[in-house]
């Protein structure tokens with residue numbers, strides 16, 4: 309069975325999917341496009357929306373990053389029991405995606421990195437604080453084993469604040485406002501060998 313991920317040569321909306329694929333030990337082809345090769349892929353019709361990320365798996369072609377993540381986790385046996393756990397997953401991810409969309413607008417729409425830095429200094433701490441307050445006694449977001457919300461928050465915290473490229477300038481923000489998110493991310497990574505080994509060797513990207 310071949311599995312193929314289609315995305316640009318960046319982290320963006322695909323990195324959570326890549327992390328889950330590696331974390332679950334699913335081998336896949338990681339097709340990374342530039343603008344030109346993306347246009348060719350887009351024209352093939354493989355992606356229902358012509359957008360990426362698009363994942364070919366189980367004889368299907370899936371689109372929408374959060375739905376793809378959920379598909380993979382459920383396929384890998386990550387279960388959510390009951391209505392309230394479903395709510396916690398969805399609510400945490402919606403909250404996080406508000407943050408991600410705001411940050412992406414600074415970068416890709418407004419081309420305003422200075423504005424992003426100011427926003428991160430002045431507004432982001434409130435969001436970090438709220439996220440951190442959701443961590444439970446297991447140092448996770450939903451229950452006692454990683455679920456979708458944990459994967460999504462991990463990808464955000466690791467890529468924005470903790471990876472080597474960003475740690476010097478961004479980790480202090482977490483240390484000051486949400487240190488529990490650092491412990492969460494460290495535990496999360498250390499408890500998943502496939503994820504940890506991917507992070508140690510993956511291609512470095514700006515965003």
Ligand SMILES: N[C@@H](CCC(=O)N[C@@H](CS)C(=O)NCC(=O)O)C(=O)O
Pocket residue numbers: 320321358359360361371372373374
């Ligand atoms: N809601 C979708 C958004 C997908 C999306 O906007 N993808 C962008 C890349 S991040 C894309 O394909 N852009 C090229 C285009 O729309 O032609 C998701 O989360 O997957």
